[in-house]
Amino acid sequence: MPNYWLMKSEPDEVSIDDAIKAPKHTVAWTGVRNYQARNFMRDGMQVGDGVLFYHSSCPEPGIAGIARVASGTRPDPTQFDKTSPYYDAASKPDAPRWLLLDVQAVRKTRLLGLPELRDTPELADMVVLKRGNRLSITPVSEAHWKLITGTLLAGA
DNA sequence: GCCAACGTTGGC
């Protein structure tokens, strides 16, 4: 049984359009530097899981597309790249601290913006809508997934 | 640019 997730990306870095344009519509999800988010990738996420592709830190934050988990985890090479903003001097190649996995865009949707998400009572307990939430990867319930992908984004 | 909220660090 598949699980569902919401993954935040800054569209200046990787947007849903970038993912769709990528080979096989697939991008390596670099830059996760939070243990809880890493553990979701390592322990919870399975190939085929559904992903809500969320644009954050941008003029119109919100869900911009549907994607799927396309690989298991492997070490994130940017942690060893001194020129990368994600470089982590404390992480050693023989004991990588940070992981990534591949995310494959399924389709771009209309922008389901944060105000609309907040205005939908059934979504009130979505983790990403909770006050102060900063996690870049959060689990999504099946009910929320169905409402968002099946109703709010139906045909859009 | 501001700031609330949260995670991490490091002294003790």
Place this chain on the structure above:
DNA sequence: GCCAACGTTGGC
């Protein structure tokens, strides 16, 4: 192990 200081996230 506690907790203050600090850095980051992310909406506005």
